Amino acid sequence: MTLLQSENPPIRELTSTDSRGPWPRVRYRGSLRQKAEPYLLVAPTVLLILGLMVIPIGIVIGYSLMDNVVTNRSPQFVGLAHYIEILGQLTFWSAALNTLIFTLGSVVAHMVIGLLFALMLNSKTMARVPRAIFRAIYILPWIFTAAVVAVVWRLLLDPSGVINYVLTTTGVLAEAIPWLATPATALVTVTVINIWSGYPFFMISLLAGLQGISTDLYEAAKIDGAGVFRQFSSVTLPALRPILYSMALLDVLWTTQQFTLIWATTGGGPQGLTEMLSTLTYKLAFNTYQFSMASTSAVLVLVASLTVAVVYVRRHRKEVV
Template sequence: MTLLSERRGAATPAPGGAQGRRRSGAPGVSRTAPFLYVGPTVILIGILLVVPVVTVIGYSLFDNVITNPNPKFVGLAHYTELLTDTGFYKSIGNTLIFTVVSVVAHFTIGLAFALLLNSPLVGRMTTAIFRAIYVLPWLFTIAIVAVLWRMLLNPNGIVNYLLGFLGMGQTEWLSNPALALGTVTFINIWCGYPFFMVSMLAGLQGISADLYEAARVDGAGAWQRFRAVTLPSLKPIIISMGLLDLIWTSQQFALIWMTTGGGPVDATELVSTFTYKLAFTRYEFGAASTAAVIVLALSMILAVAYVRHQRDKD
């Protein structure tokens, strides 16, 4: 009995042994594991996002940055100068008009085409043809869109030819200060509505047919079913798409630069082109950084609204 007890005692691990040390070390490993997973992402975000933003904010406080090895600290002078510049306010006004009209039109046209493609009254073959035609503008790059519409709206282009054939005369669509902003807005609407249409179509196909049938049994007409079933079901998509489109359209640069360059006479000058000209035409990188910081602050408002909406939806 004494020998058996001694063997059992020897086989029993001591609380302070290796296994005890492994158990006591396990919680430490579990606490650091999440940081090891998240660490690379945090470092990457810091390098690609935080560092550039901090650098631009720093540039906005100096004059003759980049071009001069010894820039002069001016504090908030660039902000004061920019916020009293009428050209900057004009670019903000043009950006608001361009953005709001584009987003509203994207939603209206995209929803209308999505309803058409989702309608049981349209056959499968017709739906496939219409879908290919409607999505076509989305497949073009901005450069192709700009060249295409500049050719179409050229004084000797097809659009003016048709207007002349109808006896309406020629129009300088992109050279007339009164028409240029509306023209580039139309072009942006044309190339941007498919994004809304595809998203709306996916949302419509996810609505249960039982909801429409129940509304029809209750005596609801087509308009009432649209208001009571379709719009509430699409509401999360509409809000998300609207906020994303506001952010994207407000920062549009390539289309404006390739069609009008912000002209004529600043008629299509957006905040993006205004900032670009400050930096690469006038080489005022400090003032351009200031404009970029202001645009970032305005964009953050939309970004926060989008994130809050996504959080509330979850």
């Protein structure tokens, strides 16, 4: 075999002062075409990211600084006026509080229910066939789209629906409750629906995590005299912690942005008690055509999401290292 030199071989220079070790720094001394090649390779991705993410986000930030856009043919720069205005509005804080309750309730319940079902499906006490059946049943909510989930639950929760029928005929309730239309129950109800539709994702991920825990650890814990609860707190939970942490952060991001489910079940009502930041932003844009205020609201949600995303990335990087 003959080793042939390339047309323009790279010239390797040893840099002894390199703190990372005596590795050669590669320097290409090629033609313009060769120099452009790596840039050309990443250009499609860069272009797409620019076109589909950076520019739209930049436009939205720009919109939030104008007096009104889209419906105004010559918008004027108003600086942070919209931020001051929206942060002084009760409706914004009310939507933010509803979003917080909805998100925290959903994430915690997703985690608890997902973990319980994952533990059950991972249990050696359950035979293979029922385990497969339960796995299929438990995962069902996840395969429905948000719109289907909303329709199904609206029917179930209707005053003449199945849930009210069961509760009234068994004597739990004296009369049917319009769960989604009653101010006292609406927010809890949409949170429950979201919990139902989202727990399988946690369940599947945690089940995969559980299956990856070595049985040696449990055997060693048993020898040390650890009971079931001690095994769970000292072996299972620490092993699942990285998954739980990552999943929780992702779920916070997803749930904060939930729109379809809220829109299709309550539309933010009754009396704005299920209004979320996502529905408020939509209404500002397409009900009142205040696109600058909608952009301001969207930017604030983006900042909150970015904060969570930065935490997630840092955490993920630590885990990888």
